[in-house]
Amino acid sequence: MNVAFLGMGRMGREMARHISNGGHRLTVWNRTPGRAGELVAAGAREAASVRDAVADADAIVLMLFDDDSARQVLDEVIAGAPAHTIVINATSIAPATGRELGQVAARAGLRYVEAPVVGTIGPARAGTLRVLVGANEQDAAAAEGLLSLFGTTRHVGGIGAATSLKTVVNLGLALTTAALGEALRLGSDLGVDRDLLRRELSGGALGFILGYKQAMLADNDFQPAAFTLDGLIKDLRIATGSARRPLPMATITLALAAEASDAGHGEDDFSSLAAYYTAT
Numbered sequence: 001m002n003v004a005f006l007g008m009g010r011m012g013r014e015m016a017r018h019i020s021n022g023g024h025r026l027t028v029w030n031r032t033p034g035r036a037g038e039l040v041a042a043g044a045r046e047a048a049s050v051r052d053a054v055a056d057a058d059a060i061v062l063m064l065f066d067d068d069s070a071r072q073v074l075d076e077v078i079a080g081a082p083a084h085t086i087v088i089n090a091t092s093i094a095p096a097t098g099r100e101l102g103q104v105a106a107r108a109g110l111r112y113v114e115a116p117v118v119g120t121i122g123p124a125r126a127g128t129l130r131v132l133v134g135a136n137e138q139d140a141a142a143a144e145g146l147l148s149l150f151g152t153t154r155h156v157g158g159i160g161a162a163t164s165l166k167t168v169v170n171l172g173l174a175l176t177t178a179a180l181g182e183a184l185r186l187g188s189d190l191g192v193d194r195d196l197l198r199r200e201l202s203g204g205a206l207g208f209i210l211g212y213k214q215a216m217l218a219d220n221d222f223q224p225a226a227f228t229l230d231g232l233i234k235d236l237r238i239a240t241g242s243a244r245r246p247l248p249m250a251t252i253t254l255a256l257a258a259e260a261s262d263a264g265h266g267e268d269d270f271s272s273l274a275a276y277y278t279a280t
């Protein structure tokens with residue numbers, strides 16, 4: 001199969017590798033050229049434009065940053081892709097945008113599958129992501145062979161269902177990170193020994209996020225980022241913008257995260273939010 005993979009960011013580079021390892025012909029494209037060095041060295045073709053990348057594609061994977069980038073790139077895809085090509089959008093976007101892009105793709109004669117992923121760079125590299133699939137039965141089945149290269153797939157419903165679930169999952173990540181920051185701040189105010197505090201928190205409700213980001217928090221060094229704070233802010237905006245009822249904790253976390261980003265942490269790992277909270 002000819003597969004075009006659009007978006008060679010942190011996740012895209014790792015995920016695209018599984019396409020060629022799976023025996024497919026891989027063409028990659030990125031807005032900023034030259035980010036796919038290892039993939040090109042391993043035999044992938046780097047296209048100079050989206051249209052060039054998708055011209056003879058049987059399937060197209062999008063792994064971009066947000067709603068706007070996915071919308072812009074899909075417009076280019078529509079201008080260049082053969083009819084009935086399957087478009088798999090793995091970008092974490094708003095459910096409403098997912099449904100909109102699904103309709104835009106269908107009107108253009110393309111098939112659209114949303115496939116946001118749970119997991120980060122390590123699982124992307126290992127092919128062990130949790131891939132949430134939103135599409136009709138037929139398109140989900142058609143995408144399964146490619147999606148299963150990225151990890152374990154779960155077809156959760158039509159377009160919008162997978163991006164909804166992903167939005168909720170990342171709300172949990174954001175709130176837990178902020179909660180950890182607040183717990184560390186209170187521990188510091190009360191003069192609790194840092195190691196003792198971390199050990200006790202590790203065994204409790206905040207244990208997952210503390211264990212997951214232990215090294216970065218211990219070193220107070222949030223580079224290289226696995227998932228950026230600006231990425232988390234994007235997802236918090238999706239959550240608050242998608243909710244029917246107010247999400248007060250998300251709103252407060254978003255304000256704090258935006259403050260940390262303005263203070264220069266936007267490209268740091270999202271766990272810098274906990275450290276920023278503790279330090280301020």
Ligand SMILES: NC(=O)c1ccc[n+]([C@@H]2O[C@H](COP(=O)([O-])OP(=O)(O)OC[C@H]3O[C@@H](n4cnc5c(N)ncnc54)[C@H](OP(=O)(O)O)[C@@H]3O)[C@@H](O)[C@H]2O)c1
Pocket residue numbers: 007008009010011012030031032035063064065066068069072073090091092093117118119120121226227228231
């Ligand atoms: N990192 C994680 O742990 C993780 C985990 C699960 C899901 N996700 C989601 O996966 C997606 C990608 O995340 P990532 O961490 O790989 O992000 P990233 O490293 O920041 O990569 C973003 C990609 O989007 C491209 N892009 C941004 N704006 C664009 C535009 N206007 N037009 C065309 N391309 C554009 C970037 O191109 P340039 O190189 O030119 O900037 C880059 O290829 C996001 O939706 C994120 O929420 C991330």
